[in-house]
Amino acid sequence: MNMISSQQIIEKTLRLGAHNYHPKEVVVERAEGAIVYDPEGRRYFDMLSAYSALNFGHRHPEIVAEAKNQLDKVTLTSRAFHNAVLGDFFEKLCEVTGKNMILPMNTGAEAVETAMKTARRWGVEKKGVADGEQEIIVCENNFHGRTITIISMSTDPSARRAYGPFTPGFKVIKYGDELALEAAITENTVAFLMEPIQGEAGVLIPPEGYLRAVREICTKHNILFIADEVQTGFARTGKMFACQHENVVPDIYVLGKALGGGIMPISAIAADKDILQVFEPGSHGSTFGGNPLACAVAIKSLEILERDNYAEMSAQKGAYFVDKLRQIKNDEIMEIRGKGLLIGMEFSCDAAPYVKKLISAGVLAKETHEHTIRLAPPIIITYEQIDEAYAIISQVLNK
Numbered sequence: 001m002n003m004i005s006s007q008q009i010i011e012k013t014l015r016l017g018a019h020n021y022h023p024k025e026v027v028v029e030r031a032e033g034a035i036v037y038d039p040e041g042r043r044y045f046d047m048l049s050a051y052s053a054l055n056f057g058h059r060h061p062e063i064v065a066e067a068k069n070q071l072d073k074v075t076l077t078s079r080a081f082h083n084a085v086l087g088d089f090f091e092k093l094c095e096v097t098g099k100n101m102i103l104p105m106n107t108g109a110e111a112v113e114t115a116m117k118t119a120r121r122w123g124v125e126k127k128g129v130a131d132g133e134q135e136i137i138v139c140e141n142n143f144h145g146r147t148i149t150i151i152s153m154s155t156d157p158s159a160r161r162a163y164g165p166f167t168p169g170f171k172v173i174k175y176g177d178e179l180a181l182e183a184a185i186t187e188n189t190v191a192f193l194m195e196p197i198q199g200e201a202g203v204l205i206p207p208e209g210y211l212r213a214v215r216e217i218c219t220k221h222n223i224l225f226i227a228d229e230v231q232t233g234f235a236r237t238g239k240m241f242a243c244q245h246e247n248v249v250p251d252i253y254v255l256g257k258a259l260g261g262g263i264m265p266i267s268a269i270a271a272d273k274d275i276l277q278v279f280e281p282g283s284h285g286s287t288f289g290g291n292p293l294a295c296a297v298a299i300k301s302l303e304i305l306e307r308d309n310y311a312e313m314s315a316q317k318g319a320y321f322v323d324k325l326r327q328i329k330n331d332e333i334m335e336i337r338g339k340g341l342l343i344g345m346e347f348s349c350d351a352a353p354y355v356k357k358l359i360s361a362g363v364l365a366k367e368t369h370e371h372t373i374r375l376a377p378p379i380i381i382t383y384e385q386i387d388e389a390y391a392i393i394s395q396v397l398n399k
């Protein structure tokens, strides 16, 4: 039995750590699958899944075994030398994405930065845009990460306050509006960067046909369509990639989160050679990018994703869960929307008090942008666990 209480842990964490987060008042000490436990032994359903990094659940046994196996061989080489796992990782991710080249990094933000570097160089070398004039179009309410360049294209004041000067070269347009995209394109536009479903903005799903229109417009004007699937990718929305809901293939996939199987940070962009050949030695890199431990974990995760058909699991469990949630009687719930197991419940009121009650009752969730509670359990959650979690959620929310 652990003698240190949740309160003591929280106190130390808040005393010594910068307050760039405001975590809910719960300490996770151990976890398995869709369930986590605090030091006092209380049990909770994880309905956030580390923002979809835990699609495989906590400590998936095969992924843990693969990590242990790789720990006993080699964990880190840097890219100064080849390692024995990286090529296999490239091969597997090429197969899953249908692209023929990969550039590995560690975090989602780094993969987004990599995609923007790619687009800017591609614009100069392939499209003849003058270096320094390249423009990238992005959407309102986007979330692409936290670097200074990435927040330069954010429309969230709290992500930007007092961080200037910002990186130029971005144009922000309305999400879900293909006419706005077409109107924003100039001869200097090199790319359109977007999330096929906006996760952090509150699970915002664009109108049907939008992704197809975006694909057509990008092709017509010779600009790169960059899909940030860091959160929506790897079966979260009921397809391997959210772009597949409209049978659309972007020029560049930006991937992260679940790629690391819930164990290691690993991210990547996937594209074809005619695009990724803009990089020559020395032009970009990362010490930990492509490390053999993360690659081994990612390969195993991708194998499991395909073998166990996570996309289908997510689609079916998501439909089952949403059906249940729609039976909740509470006139403060304005809408329940989602694809697969990426579900948003939008309230007419501040959602935080409900989140607090959910956590006390044993369901870990978090509001995004005040009015929306995202429910995104690990894809391995069982139907029995969905039923059990739903019983708690409906008890808290029914009026």
Ligand SMILES: *Cc1c(COP(=O)(O)O)cnc(C)c1O
Residues within 6 Å of the ligand: 051, 106, 107, 108, 109, 110, 112, 143, 144, 145, 146, 195, 199, 200, 228, 229, 230, 231, 232, 256, 257
């Ligand atoms: C989480 C997220 C990122 C950033 O990933 P980090 O690993 O936190 O840097 C980028 N894009 C989207 C859509 C995300 O959800």
